[in-house]
Amino acid sequence: MTILEPFGARLRHAMDTRGPLCVGIDPHAALLTSWGLGDDIAGLERFSRTVVEALADRVAVLKPQSAFFERFGSRGIAVLEQAVADARAAGTLVLMDAKRGDIGSTMAAYASAFLDKDSPLFSDAVTVSPYLGFGSLRPALDAARISGGGVFVLALTSNPEGAEVQRSIAANGRSLAQVILDHIADENEGAEPLGSVGAVVGATLDEAGVDLGINGPLLAPGIGAQGATAADLRRVFGSAVADVVPSVSRGVLKHGPSVAALRAAAARAAGELAAVIG
């Protein structure tokens, strides 16, 4: 069995060599239609193949959103499996956007689905929800450590509804988001050059208002279709901006189906980010 380097080290290397951009693979029905594809399994397959062909050799991370594949049932999952394998083979890191979260014993099954090397959906990292308690994520954190994988934990999401829960004050007087970030920082303590447990913090926020010093990657969705721009990153992330993985889905995908146009859109986004992140 090949032992992978820890995810944090692999991600840092990818960010340094390719730039930090993450592009989502989000086959919305509306995008399939605008690409001239059917909202069906053939359309789904063509869409994912095209995004992988266009971008897997150049962006640091591709992030398939599982929901858009699940809606086609088992055949959609088969397309997702192929996309993950093809993208990894072409050299990008795959972050499976599954946002799973459950009691620990069930979490162990999610962990084996996405972080076990023998699973057909094996990915470099997975998004998880900590709202059953950070400790419920332990099986995923352990599985990631064993496989050299990563786990991205929702902290302050990009949607306006998130604040009601995530900004609420926990028993220790800190915001719930800060409690989650503190747990993540503990997991990443001492890791070099970057821990393998990331946080999700939306680029759409007015301000972070939390301590983002987690020694791990900060996935920042919300750029493009949700209204955030590269320029917002400095305001939201301050000095933590060097560890930000900015994520764009529709903002790039709407330029398809041309491979050249998808590449140009990703290059434009990367250029705007580089101007801010340096």
Ligand SMILES: O=C(O)c1cc(=O)[nH]c(=O)n1[C@@H]1O[C@H](COP(=O)(O)O)[C@@H](O)[C@H]1O
């Ligand atoms: O975990 C995520 O990626 C995520 C977290 C979050 O707070 N907000 C958010 O939009 N996302 C995901 O990021 C993608 C955003 O897509 P666009 O708005 O098209 O760029 C979707 O796949 C969302 O599910």
